[in-house]
Amino acid sequence: MKFTKLLTGAALALGLAGTAIAEEKTKVGFVFVGPVGDGGWTYEHNQGRLAIEKEFGDKVETVYVESVAEGPDSERVMTQMALKGADLIFTTSFGYMDPTINVAKKFPNVKFEHATGYKTAPNVSTYSARFYEGRAVQGHIAGKMTKSNVIGYIGSVPIPEVIRGINSAYIHAKKVNPDVEFKIVWVFEWFNPAKEADAAKVLIEQGADVILQHTDSTAPLAAAEEAGNVIGFGQASDMAEYKDGPRVSSIIDNWSPYYIDRTRAVMDGTWESVQTWDGIGPGMVGIGEITDKVPADVKEEALALKDAIASGEHHPFTGPINKQDGSVWLKEGETADDGTLLGMNFYVEGIEGDIPQ
CATH class of the missing domain: 3.40.50.2300 (Response regulator)
Structure with missing residues (x-):
């Protein structure tokens, strides 16, 4: 009887562990230079964030901080996101370039995507549009x-x-x-x-x-x-x-397909550092x-x-x-x-x- 209970307990523990693993979400962070209601640049980046949620449902969790000044304050925000378990962080303004590189060095297991910059690292990609x-x-x-x-x-x-x-x-x-x-x-x-x-x-x-x-x-x-x-x-x-x-x-910046693709790459383990510069043709x-x-x-x-x-x-x-x-x-x-x-x-x-x- 004890042996059966032990087996049942072990199976239950394994089952719970399996459920926890299965339900582990990919956490995606966004650092925004303006408010999400600006009607322009940040609004469209936030539409990309919402597209990730729609595409992946309960497999992802997204977080964001808006109106983050370029410079030291952005580095603090990125660091906090990484410390709180973000797997992927999109930093969405040119002035976030050096802070992104600095934080990425401290968190080599976190993937970073920097918009409109030109500096990369093994865990930092860049992306921009041909405006x-x-x-x-x-x-x-x-x-x-x-x-x-x-x-x-x-x-x-x-x-x-x-x-x-x-x-x-x-x-x-x-x-x-x-x-x-x-x-x-x-x-x-x-x-x-x-x-x-x-x-x-x-x-x-x-x-x-x-x-x-x-x-x-x-x-x-x-x-x-x-x-x-x-x-x-x-x-x-x-x-x-x-x-x-x-x-x-x-001019409409359509970030959603890129954000979905890069999140999927983190989820399936195929993410690598790239430089993307697309325009009207790719959409x-x-x-x-x-x-x-x-x-x-x-x-x-x-x-x-x-x-x-x-x-x-x-x-x-x-x-x-x-x-x-x-x-x-x-x-x-x-x-x-x-x-x-x-x-x-x-x-x-x-x-x-x-x-x-």
Whole structure:
């Protein structure tokens, strides 16, 4: 009898242990630079987090911390996530690059994915989207639709990613409207609705009737709506609440497929350090609905440009293109290599003003 009870107890213990192992969840953490309700950059990253939960159900647990300043504070947040058992941590802003590398060294068994950076390690991958492809489409629409020939651009932080976007938009606006000029205001933050609104108002006062932005809130669209007769574009997210007003299209960052794939790789043990930079073709960059404010022929041209970029038929940086100082950058028919694009620190010819240091 005792022997039977022992066997039963052992079987029960093994069964409980087996259940515990079976129910062990993969824990995925996210470090966000803005609030999840920003309507732009962080909103779309959080959509990716929710997509992981939907895909894997009770096999995963996701956690996040929002509005984390770039720098030492982010390192503290990442460390706490790792200490609390995160298996995979997505760090979603350029300024998290060195903190990610630092924390990854301390937690070699945790996998890290850093958005928009370039430093990797055995347990650190990088990923980004070719936003400049979407900027080309926006530039085309902007160049065709401006009546004042002044296009305003709100820059966030003067890093290559943002400079690429300005150049791409300008090149494609200038192609269809030789008289166009860009006015650029830098706010030196990714998300600051008050500063973004002020920048939009300054640009509108300077004659801009089209506003482009590489900042994360809907404040520039709100300023455009208030001004009237000014159009703008959704940034990072569709910002569709303004599509009956100034928003004529958008760049949409679609992180969900990547987040699902990388989480699956951790779960099945196939994760390895990679560098991913995808655009319109693979679907990481989407072009939001082009509204009826855009004339039918311009819409048709913009969609044709989108398709040409997606297929590889058109590269947004195809020569002849000179640098701002007039020196030749790309000869006729030459296309920019990824190395130059990733380190871009110059304006193309025709853009006025200096890049802040």
